[in-house]
Amino acid sequence: xxxxxxxxxxxxxxxxxxxxxxxxxxxxxxxxxxxxxxxxxxxxxxxxxxxxxxxxxxxxxxxxxxxxxxxxxxxxxxxxxxxxxxxxxxxxxxxxxxxxxxxxxxxxxxx
Numbered sequence: 001x002x003x004x005x006x007x008x009x010x011x012x013x014x015x016x017x018x019x020x021x022x023x024x025x026x027x028x029x030x031x032x033x034x035x036x037x038x039x040x041x042x043x044x045x046x047x048x049x050x051x052x053x054x055x056x057x058x059x060x061x062x063x064x065x066x067x068x069x070x071x072x073x074x075x076x077x078x079x080x081x082x083x084x085x086x087x088x089x090x091x092x093x094x095x096x097x098x099x100x101x102x103x104x105x106x107x108x109x110x111x
Contacts, residue, residue, distance in 0.1 A: 007078060011071045014091055018064055021095060022056040023049065025102045033109050063098045067091050 026049060030037065040048075061068070067090050077083050 003078065004074075007071055011068065014067065014071075015060060015064065018060040018091075018095055019053065019056055021099055022060060022102065023053060025099060025106075026052045026056075028103070029106045029109070032106050036110065059098070063094050064091065067094065 030040075030045065030048075067087060070087055070090065071078075075083075
């Protein structure tokens with residue numbers, strides 16, 4: 001049971017990190033393009049972050065589906081360092097690609 005809790009803690013930490021990355025991307029988008037959002041107040045921005053978090057929850061689940069399945073599937077070799085490194089590579093690769101596609105909007109929004 002302790003091993004399963006370790007897996008769930010690992011999965012929760014990775015999932016929250018993924019949500020944090022997407023929220024940071026939204027904040028960076030707003031900061032880089034602030035001149036285009038003249039009438040946006042702080043309350044509007046916080047509300048947009050809240051609604052964005054709801055969207056990011058679904059997006060992070062889809063992007064990390066393979067990672068979630070690999071962590072949650074009851075495999076006996078989760079304790080092996082090689083498998084954990086593989087999980088981290090899968091997580092970083094998929095989230096880096098998603099972050100890069102997310103940041104494309106930041107650069108091309110003014111056009």
